[in-house]
Amino acid sequence: MVTMTYGEAAKNALHEEMQRDPTVWALGEDLRRGGVFGQYKGLPEIYGPDRISDAPISEAAIMGVAVGAALSGTRPVVEMRFADFALCAVDELVNQAAKARYMFGGQAKVPIVVREPMGMWRSSAAQHSQSLESWYTHIPGLVVVCPSSPVDNYGLLKSAIRCDDPVVYMEHKNLWALEGEVDNNDPLPLGRCRFLRKGTDITLVSWSATVHETMAAAKTLNDAGASVEVIDLRTLWPWDKERVFDSVKKTGRLIVAHESVQAGGFGAEIAATVSDVCFRDLRAPVKRLGAPRVPIAYAPPLEDTVRVTAAMIAETARKLMKM
Amino acid sequence: MTADPRTPGAARNLDLDRLLAHHKLMWRIRAFEEAALRANTEKLVLGAIHPSIGQEGIAVGVCSNLRTDDILASTHRGHGHTLAKGANPTAMMRELLGREGGTSHGKGGSMHIADFSVGMLGANGVVAANIHITAGAAHAIKLRGEDRVACSIFGDGAINRGPFLEGLNWAKVFELPALFVCEDNGYASTTRTADMTAGPGPAARAQAIGLPAVEVDGNDVVALDEAVRDAVAAIRAGGGPRFINAKTYRLTGHTAADPDGYRARDDVAAAWKRCPITRLAQTLADAGVRGDQLAAHERDAIEEMDAVYDDAKAAPWPPLSRAFADVQDVGDPRNGAY
Numbered sequence: 001m002v003t004m005t006y007g008e009a010a011k012n013a014l015h016e017e018m019q020r021d022p023t024v025w026a027l028g029e030d031l032r033r034g035g036v037f038g039q040y041k042g043l044p045e046i047y048g049p050d051r052i053s054d055a056p057i058s059e060a061a062i063m064g065v066a067v068g069a070a071l072s073g074t075r076p077v078v079e080m081r082f083a084d085f086a087l088c089a090v091d092e093l094v095n096q097a098a099k100a101r102y103m104f105g106g107q108a109k110v111p112i113v114v115r116e117p118m119g120m121w122r123s124s125a126a127q128h129s130q131s132l133e134s135w136y137t138h139i140p141g142l143v144v145v146c147p148s149s150p151v152d153n154y155g156l157l158k159s160a161i162r163c164d165d166p167v168v169y170m171e172h173k174n175l176w177a178l179e180g181e182v183d184n185n186d187p188l189p190l191g192r193c194r195f196l197r198k199g200t201d202i203t204l205v206s207w208s209a210t211v212h213e214t215m216a217a218a219k220t221l222n223d224a225g226a227s228v229e230v231i232d233l234r235t236l237w238p239w240d241k242e243r244v245f246d247s248v249k250k251t252g253r254l255i256v257a258h259e260s261v262q263a264g265g266f267g268a269e270i271a272a273t274v275s276d277v278c279f280r281d282l283r284a285p286v287k288r289l290g291a292p293r294v295p296i297a298y299a300p301p302l303e304d305t306v307r308v309t310a311a312m313i314a315e316t317a318r319k320l321m322k323m
Numbered sequence: 324m325t326a327d328p329r330t331p332g333a334a335r336n337l338d339l340d341r342l343l344a345h346h347k348l349m350w351r352i353r354a355f356e357e358a359a360l361r362a363n364t365e366k367l368v369l370g371a372i373h374p375s376i377g378q379e380g381i382a383v384g385v386c387s388n389l390r391t392d393d394i395l396a397s398t399h400r401g402h403g404h405t406l407a408k409g410a411n412p413t414a415m416m417r418e419l420l421g422r423e424g425g426t427s428h429g430k431g432g433s434m435h436i437a438d439f440s441v442g443m444l445g446a447n448g449v450v451a452a453n454i455h456i457t458a459g460a461a462h463a464i465k466l467r468g469e470d471r472v473a474c475s476i477f478g479d480g481a482i483n484r485g486p487f488l489e490g491l492n493w494a495k496v497f498e499l500p501a502l503f504v505c506e507d508n509g510y511a512s513t514t515r516t517a518d519m520t521a522g523p524g525p526a527a528r529a530q531a532i533g534l535p536a537v538e539v540d541g542n543d544v545v546a547l548d549e550a551v552r553d554a555v556a557a558i559r560a561g562g563g564p565r566f567i568n569a570k571t572y573r574l575t576g577h578t579a580a581d582p583d584g585y586r587a588r589d590d591v592a593a594a595w596k597r598c599p600i601t602r603l604a605q606t607l608a609d610a611g612v613r614g615d616q617l618a619a620h621e622r623d624a625i626e627e628m629d630a631v632y633d634d635a636k637a638a639p640w641p642p643l644s645r646a647f648a649d650v651q652d653v654g655d656p657r658n659g660a661y
Contacts, residue, residue, distance in 0.1 A: 068473070072459065072460040091449055095452065096449075102649045105426065105437075191654060
């Protein structure tokens with residue numbers, strides 16, 4: 001059992017996968033200095049510029065080159081710096097990476113991991129703060145992963161690198177320094193959620209940084225006498241439907257909480273599916289908590305107004321439970 | 324006596340066997356596309372077909388200098404490139420008709436024609452997207468220390484999209500084994516490229532990025548063959564990326580359905596006189612090749628592609644389960660995860 005940060009966990013995972021498989025390499029801007037958030041620190045010295053490869057500020061080329069290199073027998077790990085910048089490479093990700101296997105009839109797969117640091121990061125404003133995970137869940141061909149803890153960032157990144165599909169891997173910028181225990185060396189399965197609390201009165205589903213707000217809300221609710229189940233979805237596509245259904249069938253209540261915009265968000269997909277499948281088990285309407293449909297502001301108080309907080313989650317839960 | 328290496332004809336030291344093979348392959352491409360157009364007319368092909376009739380010299384001049392294990396990434400106008408890279412025309416025609424046994428099991432069609440078994444990594448429906456993919460394939464080749472070459476063929480419309488700058492810059496920065504060939508037919512879809520392009524054009528832009536770039540008459544397969552041979556040799560020797568701008572003319576509309584109203588009929592008629600097949604036939608005739616030998620190439624190609632066409636017409640549709648295959652492993656729709 002080792003304690004490490006979310007950033008170190010990812011670095012260790014990449015390091016071990018690069019040791020294990022000589023076809024794994026990373027490319028992106030500022031990798032030579034260890035990445036914008038230090039998540040590659042030390043790796044350039046070990047693997048040299050060919051395998052931890054600095055790139056021009058040229059996101060479309062980084063992504064497109066990764067696709068060509070994946071089709072030609074390597075496993076690139078693509079660093080996009082900020083999820084927002086991946087929008088410069090949407091053709092390469094959506095039209096090329098996600099489509100190549102299908103439209104060429106399975107002649108090749110595209111084993112790339114696209115790391116897109118996501119979410120609000122103090123006073124970074126509208127172009128460095130987005131949570132666009134729902135977009136990618138809409139695209140057939142992509143796997144979408146949003147880890148919330150060091151142990152998950154370690155195990156899920158390993159699986160993402162070993163996966164033959166293009167994986168959009170979204171680490172949260174506010175979590176890089178988060179410390180936690182990493183208790184084994186194995187990859188964690190993609191598509192499986194994690195139960196962070198077991199309970200019988202209400203199910204709270206979340207992912208990425210909002211998991212921590214959700215856990216804080218659960219503690220408050222627990223102190224007030226409610227039995228709360230908390231699920232960290234971890235992988236958004238495919239999402240662990242059956243285990244969410246089982247939980248809702250037990251509790252009869254569901255709140256999905258996420259940092260991204262609520263309208264058209266992935267919370268809507270979960271709410272609709274659960275309402276459909278678990279209708280007879282529900283004791284209250286399914287609730288979604290996400291950001292209002294506004295860009296993220298610069299000034300801290302303005303930025304904070306769009307955050308989904310533990311207090312909001314707890315308040316919504318109280319209403320559902322008539323506490 | 325020194326012959327001008329860019330002037331075909333009797334004064335040159337011609338490799339007749341090679342040029343006869345070129346002539347034969349150009350006819351096969353022409354006949355394949357004539358059959359594809361027929362399939363379009365007969366509504367056996369419902370999606371778009373982008374014919375490369377008149378541009379066969381480029382497919383042949385480029386691909387005859389590539390090995391099977393070299394990589395090619397092509398454009399939406401890619402039938403000729405794919406055939407020239409060595410793909411099986413029967414599987415290709417089945418793909419155009421969306422039939423089982425097609426190169427991509429009927430899931431890609433004409434615009435995404437691909438045969439990875441001969442290094443042809445696909446035609447692309449997005450203009451210029453193949454440039455990045457080529458740079459990536461070349462990057463992988465370099466990482467793995469192989470002596471292969473990655474090549475992309477794209478149209479002149481592609482030079483106004485970002486991937487042209489980004490992909491060429493990438494290839495040069497990393498000194499990758501990449502050959503970029505601009506199939507410069509003067510039109511970007513139905514718009515004259517010159518009207519939408521600032522500056523002197525493709526080769527100058529490549530040179531500005533530091534790639535050695537040459538301009539060649541793409542309808543002169545003899546000249547193009549030489550230029551590509553030199554470029555590929557330099558690339559394989561570790562010389563970094565090269566660029567060739569091959570001037571040509573598309574003798575049909577942009578797609579099979581395009582009435583081509585934007586070009587003067589006189590210009591198109593004049594272009595037919597510069598047809599690369601006719602031109603090579605003249606070179607061969609001048610060098611003493613008998614007319615019936617050349618005529619046999621045409622006849623054999625038409626016979627071959629007629630048979631290919633009949634085969635595709637008779638081929639079954641893919642089983643419907645194919646619609647759900649090859650999406651992804653994790654979250655595969657067949658596992659109920661949708």
